[in-house]
Amino acid sequence: METHTLRSTATELATPDTDEAARTRRLWGLLAAISLTVLLAMAFWYAPEDANQGPVQRIFYIHVPSAWIGFLAFAVVFVASIAFLATGARRFDELAASSAEVGVVFTTAVLITGPLWGRPVWGIYWTWDPRLTSFLMLWLIYLSYLVLRGYVPEPIRRARFSAVLGIVGFLDVPIVYLSARWWRSEHPTQFVVEGGDLPPQMLVTMLVGVVAFTFLYLYLLSVRRRVARLRAAAELAEVGR
Amino acid sequence: MSWLGPALAIAGKDLRLETKTRDVVASVGLFVLLVVVTASFAFPTAGAGREGVAAGVLWMAFLFAALLGMGRSMAIEKEDACLEGLLVSPAPREAVFLGKLLTNLGFTFAVEVVILPLFIVLLQLRPGGGLGLLVLDALLGTLGLVTVGTLFAAMAVNTRGREAILPLLVMPVSVPVMVAAVKVAEAGFAGGMGEGTLSWLLLMVGYDALFLLVALATFHHVTEE
Numbered sequence: 001m002e003t004h005t006l007r008s009t010a011t012e013l014a015t016p017d018t019d020e021a022a023r024t025r026r027l028w029g030l031l032a033a034i035s036l037t038v039l040l041a042m043a044f045w046y047a048p049e050d051a052n053q054g055p056v057q058r059i060f061y062i063h064v065p066s067a068w069i070g071f072l073a074f075a076v077v078f079v080a081s082i083a084f085l086a087t088g089a090r091r092f093d094e095l096a097a098s099s100a101e102v103g104v105v106f107t108t109a110v111l112i113t114g115p116l117w118g119r120p121v122w123g124i125y126w127t128w129d130p131r132l133t134s135f136l137m138l139w140l141i142y143l144s145y146l147v148l149r150g151y152v153p154e155p156i157r158r159a160r161f162s163a164v165l166g167i168v169g170f171l172d173v174p175i176v177y178l179s180a181r182w183w184r185s186e187h188p189t190q191f192v193v194e195g196g197d198l199p200p201q202m203l204v205t206m207l208v209g210v211v212a213f214t215f216l217y218l219y220l221l222s223v224r225r226r227v228a229r230l231r232a233a234a235e236l237a238e239v240g241r
Numbered sequence: 242m243s244w245l246g247p248a249l250a251i252a253g254k255d256l257r258l259e260t261k262t263r264d265v266v267a268s269v270g271l272f273v274l275l276v277v278v279t280a281s282f283a284f285p286t287a288g289a290g291r292e293g294v295a296a297g298v299l300w301m302a303f304l305f306a307a308l309l310g311m312g313r314s315m316a317i318e319k320e321d322a323c324l325e326g327l328l329v330s331p332a333p334r335e336a337v338f339l340g341k342l343l344t345n346l347g348f349t350f351a352v353e354v355v356i357l358p359l360f361i362v363l364l365q366l367r368p369g370g371g372l373g374l375l376v377l378d379a380l381l382g383t384l385g386l387v388t389v390g391t392l393f394a395a396m397a398v399n400t401r402g403r404e405a406i407l408p409l410l411v412m413p414v415s416v417p418v419m420v421a422a423v424k425v426a427e428a429g430f431a432g433g434m435g436e437g438t439l440s441w442l443l444l445m446v447g448y449d450a451l452f453l454l455v456a457l458a459t460f461h462h463v464t465e466e
């Protein structure tokens with residue numbers, strides 16, 4: 001059964017990079033490069049300096065979009081995992097694996113930029129606030145997802161196992177958030193300043209950041225999927241030999 | 242119920258094997274006892290607020306018991322292609338999952354039943370009326386750990402890492418259940434239901450129910466060849 005499934009995708013794998021795919025990838029790359037340049041310019045010159053926090057607040061234009069991408073990436077893993085288990089189509093496994101890798105990169109960025117801001121503003125690098133705790137757990141769950149993939153050499157089995165973990169991990173996140181909130185409910189101090197009364201320039205810059213990072217995500221995802229297809233083609237060549 | 246018969250047969254087989262060899266419960270039980278004793282030296286388990294520390298130590302010990310027991314019970318199936326035999330048998334996959342779940346619950350409870358009273362005596366805790374709550378906590382918390390763990394153990398034995406990878410898969414996902422179980426145990430050691438204890442119990446019930454359904458729905462994917 002395993003060889004049969006592999007063979008059925010052999011034609012698809014023989015041409016790992018169509019012209020159209022290459023064009024789309026270049027398009028995402030170009031859009032990401034332009035929008036990230038615009039974001040940097042806006043973050044430093046358009047958005048006003050925060051009266052209380054000073055220049056360090058500008059790290060939010062990277063921090064918040066990274067968090068958004070981290071979450072989006074793992075939602076994609078979840079949907080692609082369900083799609084893989086339902087259809088058995090290899091492209092969903094490639095999508096899930098690629099998205100998980102990119103998601104871990106952005107979640108790492110969140111966990112680095114957060115403390116850089118937290119130290120000068122809160123006076124501490126880390127606190128067990130529900131959002132921070134949830135992101136740390138999200139990061140750990142998807143690191144274990146990548147470790148699991150590394151431990152299963154057979155492609156079909158790897159795809160199935162990681163799909164199950166992709167589903168369980170994502171469903172776990174809201175429960176983690178809930179438990180982290182109750183866990184620290186005895187601490188009434190709410191550190192994070194909520195949006196709402198943000199100056200419009202800050203809000204616009206943040207939104208540009210979200211768009212720019214979405215392009216960057218799509219670009220990295222498409223590059224990573226190409227690598228996945230090339231690797232699958234190499235694995236297939238190995239099997240055929 | 243077409244699942245129950247095969248599930249009980251699988252769990253019964255593991256139980257008979259265990260009563261003959263006493264491999265799992267004896268070694269895991271001794272290990273967990275060592276964890277408890279070592280932790281008693283390592284943490285401030287005397288004085289004010291020791292219920293909180295004790296609750297944490299207890300659940301670390303229970304987590305180790307569950308992880309080791311599950312790893313062993315699935316490793317048994319890998320010997321002499323037992324698992325393949327189970328999977329080609331007419332028993333539905335859900336029944337195989339439930340059978341192994343029962344085995345793992347049995348192994349872990351067997352250890353917990355011995356450890357909990359010893360723990361209360363060694364750490365000079367006075368749960369009083371909180372004892373019932375502690376038992377309920379052990380049941381709900383262990384069910385959560387073992388539900389996710391049984392699903393992941395079936396995956397872990399088929400990786401290059403074998404049982405070594407099981408904790409890496411189980412521990413991140415089971416954090417909510419650990420947090421809840423520790424909070425309830427703290428209330429139990431302090432004498433009974435406290436503020437918020439009910440919410441924690443409900444969180445465990447929800448977690449257990451959700452992942453039991455997910456595990457039943459996905460188990461056949463991790464055992465297909």
